[in-house]
Amino acid sequence: MKMAILATGGTFDKEYDEIGGALYFKKTHLQEMLSMGRCRLAVRIQVVMMKDSLEMTGTDRRRILDACRACEEPRIVITHGTDTMVETARFLEGNVPGKTVVLTGAMIPYTFGSSDGLFNLGSALSFAQVLPEGVFVAMNGRFFPAGRVRKDRRRGIFVKSPDKTTGTE
Amino acid sequence: MKMAILATGGTFDKEYDEIGGALYFKKTHLQEMLSMGRCRLAVRIQVVMMKDSLEMTGTDRRRILDACRACEEPRIVITHGTDTMVETARFLEGNVPGKTVVLTGAMIPYTFGSSDGLFNLGSALSFAQVLPEGVFVAMNGRFFPAGRVRKDRRRGIFVKSPDKTTGTE
Amino acid sequence: MKMAILATGGTFDKEYDEIGGALYFKKTHLQEMLSMGRCRLAVRIQVVMMKDSLEMTGTDRRRILDACRACEEPRIVITHGTDTMVETARFLEGNVPGKTVVLTGAMIPYTFGSSDGLFNLGSALSFAQVLPEGVFVAMNGRFFPAGRVRKDRRRGIFVKSPDKTTGTE
Amino acid sequence: MKMAILATGGTFDKEYDEIGGALYFKKTHLQEMLSMGRCRLAVRIQVVMMKDSLEMTGTDRRRILDACRACEEPRIVITHGTDTMVETARFLEGNVPGKTVVLTGAMIPYTFGSSDGLFNLGSALSFAQVLPEGVFVAMNGRFFPAGRVRKDRRRGIFVKSPDKTTGTE
Numbered sequence A, B, C, D: 001m002k003m004a005i006l007a008t009g010g011t012f013d014k015e016y017d018e019i020g021g022a023l024y025f026k027k028t029h030l031q032e033m034l035s036m037g038r039c040r041l042a043v044r045i046q047v048v049m050m051k052d053s054l055e056m057t058g059t060d061r062r063r064i065l066d067a068c069r070a071c072e073e074p075r076i077v078i079t080h081g082t083d084t085m086v087e088t089a090r091f092l093e094g095n096v097p098g099k100t101v102v103l104t105g106a107m108i109p110y111t112f113g114s115s116d117g118l119f120n121l122g123s124a125l126s127f128a129q130v131l132p133e134g135v136f137v138a139m140n141g142r143f144f145p146a147g148r149v150r151k152d153r154r155r156g157i158f159v160k161s162p163d164k165t166t167g168t169e
Helices: A029-038 A057-072 A084-091 A116-129 B031-036 B058-070 B085-092 B117-130 C030-037 C058-070 C087-092 C119-129 D029-034 D057-068 D085-092 D116-128
Strands: A002-009 A014-016 A024-025 A042-050 A075-081 A098-105 A134-139 A142-145 A151-152 A156-161 B002-009 B013-018 B022-025 B043-049 B073-080 B099-103 B134-139 B142-145 B149-150 B157-160 C003-008 C012-018 C022-025 C042-051 C073-079 C102-105 C135-137 C140-147 C149-152 C157-160 D002-009 D016-017 D022-025 D042-052 D076-081 D100-104 D134-139 D142-145 D149-152 D158-159
Touching: A002 A057, A002 A084, A002 A116, A029 A042, A042 B073, A057 A075, A057 A084, A075 A116, A084 A098, A084 A134, A116 A134, A116 B142, A134 A156, A142 A156, A142 B117, A142 D158, B002 B058, B002 B117, B002 C119, B002 C157, B031 B043, B031 B117, B043 B099, B043 D076, B058 B073, B058 B085, B073 B117, B085 B099, B085 B134, B099 B117, B117 B134, B134 C003, B142 B157, B149 D100, C003 C030, C003 C058, C003 C119, C030 C042, C030 C119, C042 C058, C058 C073, C058 C087, C073 D134, C087 C135, C087 C149, C119 C135, C119 D116, C119 D142, C135 C157, C140 C157, C140 D116, C157 D158, D002 D057, D029 D042, D029 D116, D042 D057, D057 D076, D057 D085, D076 D116, D085 D100, D085 D134, D085 D149, D100 D116, D116 D134, D134 D158, D142 D158
Parallel strands: A002 A042, A002 A075, A075 A098, A098 A134, B002 B043, B002 B073, B073 B099, B099 B134, C003 C042, C003 C073, C073 C102, C102 C135, D002 D042, D002 D076, D076 D100, D100 D134
Antiparallel strands: A014 A024, A134 A142, A151 A156, B013 B022, B134 B142, B149 B157, C012 C022, C135 C140, C149 C157, D016 D022, D134 D142, D149 D158
C-alpha cells in the first residue's frame, strides 16, 4: 500500500540551536524516524513547509490542501504542530475526496530523546492504513474525526469535542 | 475504548546487565513507554510472563491464550519476542472469538535508545482499535493476519507469507 | 577526597516545557548525571540558584562566591550557564583562597539526549581533583585559568584569551 | 597539547546486533563521543584492536604497549574493557617512560543511551592532561595509579587496592 507523509513542521521537527539557545527548524527527521521504527511501508516523504503551527496562515493551509489533493497515494499522514492541528484538520475535512488523511504531531521535539513523536508516527501510519476516507487527528494513542476533536491546551492532550454540527457527544 | 496489553517478554523488555555483561529481564517498560507516548487510552497492562521467545513452550502459549480469553477488554495488544511471534499468532488464531488481538515486539530493547519499540507500540495499539476480530502481527509499520506472515530472519523484518491454506499470495 | 558541586542553573539543567513550548528550570539533574557516570566520588550537591546566566547579577555572583567560601570541601565544581561563565570565573578569581574551583556548563540541556553535559561534568570533576588552588573553566575537554579564557559566541566554544594583565598569550 | 586515544574495544564500543540478538563490535564511537562532548583538544584516534577484554592475550597487551611507545603524543587515553583493565594497566606500568597513560572504559555500551562512557571519556581526557608521567586507571570519576587499583566485580566499580609492593593502603 502506497502512502505519503506530508511534513509541515511543528514541534515534531524542531531542534535546539546551541549557539542562540532557541528552538528552530533545520530539516525533517521523518526518514530517521522511519528507519528507527524499521518501517517497511512504501512511504514517500514530502516537505510542504517547516512552520510553527501558531504561525500558519490561510495560505499555508491552502498549500497543505493542494498537496493532499496532488498526492497520488490514497493514504496520507500529515505531521503538524499541535497548536493549530485541529484547525487544519477542519480546513481539510470534506475537501480531500477518496483519501484517508491523518494528522499527527509531537509535544516534545524528536531530537530531545523523550519525545512522543515516534509513538505518534507509528500510530498515525497505522490508522491511515485502516481508517476509511476522511480526515482524522491521531494523538495520545487515539484517533478523532476532524470535526470531533479539540486540544486541551492546559493539559497538553487532545480530547473529543461535541459534534460541531449537532452539539451532541 | 478499553484495551489490554499482555506482556510476555521479548527483546522489547530486555535490559543490559552491567555486572554480567548480558541481556536479561528486570521489569516491563510498558508503563514508561505509554507515558513517553502521552498515551491516553484506557489501557490495562498485565505481565503474563517475561521470556525470550526462543524459550517459549506450548505451555507458555497456552497461558497466553488463557490470558487473552480471560481479558474483559475486547481489544488486546501482546508484546512478544520476534523470533516465535508468528508461531504464537498462529496458535491463538481462531481461538479468541469476539476479540481483536495484535502481537508486536522490537528488534532492539527499549532501554537501548535506538529501539523500534515505541514506534511498534504506537502502531499496535492503533491497529488494535480499528482492525476487526482476529489475530494480527504488527511490525515494520505494517499489519499481517496471523496466517499470512513470516519473519525473514536474515533481514530482521516481517513479510507477507503465502496463504497457509491455499498457497496463494 | 571530599568535593562539592554548586549548581547555579544554565543550559545544563534546562528542560523543555511541553505545554508552553519554552525552556525552563525544574530541578537539577546532577544526581542523575552522577549516577549515569557511575561516579563514586564523595560529592555533595548544593543548588545555589537556578538561573539563565544572562540574567545573573552582581548579587548573584556574590552569592556564588559566598557559597564557595562556605564550602568545607577544598575542591569545588560549579555548574553555570556558558554565556557569562567567564565573568563569574573572574569574579571568583583570587577570592577563594585554599580551594580549587572549576566552572563548567553545557551547550545543550542534559535532558535533550545529545548534550555535552555528561562529558563536561566528568571533565570538571577530574580537573578539580588534580589542578592546584585557583579558579578554572573546564569546557570542550580543556581547562583554562579564569583570567585566560573567553567564549567565542559565534562558534559556541571556549578559547584561550590573552593574559588580561600583560596582554601576552 | 597533543593527545592520542588508543581504542582497544571493551563494552565502550559494543553494539547490539538486532539480527542475532547479541553484542558485537562494529566500529569505534570515539569520534562521535568527542563531537557530543564538543571536545576541542587536538586528539588523534587510533584503533589498536576491538576486543572484549576477557579475550585479551599477552600478545594483545604487547601490541597495546607497542602502540603507546610509538605514540608521538606524550598524553594517551586507552579505551579498554573493564574486566582486565587493571591487568593491562599493570602490564604497561613502568614501560612507557615520559608519557602519561590513562585507561578508561564503560559499564554500558555507548550506543545504549544510559552509558557512563561519555562521563568516563571526559574524565580520562582531563586526567591525562594534568597527571604526571605514569599509568593510571580513570573510572567512577576517580583516578588510580596502575598498581593501586582493582575491579570489585560484584559491585561493578573500581576501588583502591593495597600497595602491591608493601601491602599498605
